[in-house]
Amino acid sequence: MISPRKALKILGIRPAKSLGQHFLIHQGTAEKIAAAINPTPEDVVVEIGAGLGALTWPLSRSGARVVAVEIDPELAGFLRQELLERGSEKLVSVECTDILQLDFAYLYGRFRRKLKIIGNLPYNISSPVLFKLMKGTQFIQEAVLMLQAEVAERVLAGPGSKDHGILSVLAAFHCERKRLMRVKPTQFHPPPKVDSQVISLSFRASPLEPTVDYVWLLQVVKAVFAHRRKTLKNSLLASSLPGLDQDFVVTALAQAEVEINRRPESLALEEFLRLAEALARVSGKSVDAQMQS
Numbered sequence: 162m163i164s165p166r167k168a169l170k171i172l173g174i175r176p177a178k179s180l181g182q183h184f185l186i187h188q189g190t191a192e193k194i195a196a197a198i199n200p201t202p203e204d205v206v207v208e209i210g211a212g213l214g215a216l217t218w219p220l221s222r223s224g225a226r227v228v229a230v231e232i233d234p235e236l237a238g239f240l241r242q243e244l245l246e247r248g249s250e251k252l253v254s255v256e257c258t259d260i261l262q263l264d265f266a267y268l269y270g271r272f273r274r275k276l277k278i279i280g281n282l283p284y285n286i287s288s289p290v291l292f293k294l295m296k297g298t299q300f301i302q303e304a305v306l307m308l309q310a311e312v313a314e315r316v317l318a319g320p321g322s323k324d325h326g327i328l329s330v331l332a333a334f335h336c337e338r339k340r341l342m343r344v345k346p347t348q349f350h351p352p353p354k355v356d357s358q359v360i361s362l363s364f365r366a367s368p369l370e371p372t373v374d375y376v377w378l379l380q381v382v383k384a385v386f387a388h389r390r391k392t393l394k395n396s397l398l399a400s401s402l403p404g405l406d407q408d409f410v411v412t413a414l415a416q417a418e419v420e421i422n423r424r425p426e427s428l429a430l431e432e433f434l435r436l437a438e439a440l441a442r443v444s445g446k447s448v449d450a451q452m453q454s
Contacts, residue, residue: 168213172235173285173396180233181283185215190348194359195219197268197341198279198305200227201439205272209260209280209290209306214240216279225277227253228268240367261289275302275364281357287312291328294362296376304362307344313358325426326389330382333430334369336362369430373437385425393428393436394421402440413439427452 169175169184185191195216200206202224211217211229213236220227231237237257244250256263260280270278278279278301282290287308294304308316311324315333317340318324332338339361346352384400391399398409414421417435419428428436 168239168278172239174235177233181206181285182212182233183281183283183351183353184212185281185344185348186350187348188215190342190344191215193342194221194305194307195223195279195329197359197361198277198303200225200277203274204277205268205274206277206279207263207265207268208279209282211240211255212236212281214243214266214283218247218249219254220279221249224252226272227377229253229255230263230280231255232259232285233257239419253422261286261293264292265300269300276300277302279306281307282312284312288328291332295331296334298364298375301364303364304336305341305359306362307357307359309353310356310358311342313340313360316360316362320427320429326386327382330428330430330433331379332362334375334378334434336364338362369434371434371438373434378437379440381440382433385428385433385436389425391424392422393425396425397440409443413443416443
């Protein structure tokens with residue numbers, strides 16, 4: 162792997178703060194992260210923020226079909242040239258685009274298999290990318306992501322934790338979550354100010370019970386955590402969900418078997434599912450009608 166400092170000097174560019182560019186310089190760590198997604202010749206791996214190729218090269222050696230996404234035109238051009246010189250251009254394609262604009266459905270249809278996602282996510286787009294992955298869950302098999310430690314904790318958190326919130330509930334709804342490794346700032350150029358964590362998300366092949374529409378669940382979870390210091394009853398009454406009055410909320414919470422004075426962060430995923438189902442049922446409307454009202 163070419164030294165990031167040397168590569169950037171050759172290109173005549175500096176890491177862009179606006180893009181959150183911190184390049185992994187420890188080859189052993191890059192190899193471990195790439196291996197964590199278990200790439201095989203049967204896989205299609207989408208790499209987020211390919212940069213200077215720290216993960217791209219070990220992924221390419223696995224025989225997997227790699228779609229390396231890089232928003233920086235100069236870095237994308239560098240990767241294409243490196244691929245030509247290494248003879249890897251048949252297995253690796255470089256897409257110079259914003260990952261938030263990438264169409265997972267198109268890639269799924271093109272390759273006719275679920276995608277594996279890997280990458281080092283800049284802090285400023287971590288949450289939007291995570292929500293994008295959860296929205297495209299039917300096209301994704303697994304994701305191995307390096308995140309700033311505080312974001313990783315918000316994804317991995319469980320009930321009772323101060324980090325338990327929208328991200329952790331929705332990630333638990335879609336995935337089996339696992340903490341893989343911690344990465345110190347000294348392993349990057351330039352070094353970030355905080356530690357990073359690598360996590361694994363294995364997307365569920367079938368929905369959990371009770372079956373709840375994801376869009377409706379998202380609305381309920383957002384409504385509850387918008388007032389996380391309030392009790393569940395007061396949080397729901399203060400929310401923007403349509404048609405909620407005190408009797409409605411008390412009845413729904415009773416049907417969900419959730420105490421009205423509990424705090425949002427104390428609820429487990431199964432309780433959120435029961436609550437979302439009960440809110441739709443008590444209204445006497447379908448979930449679709451709830452979302453449109």
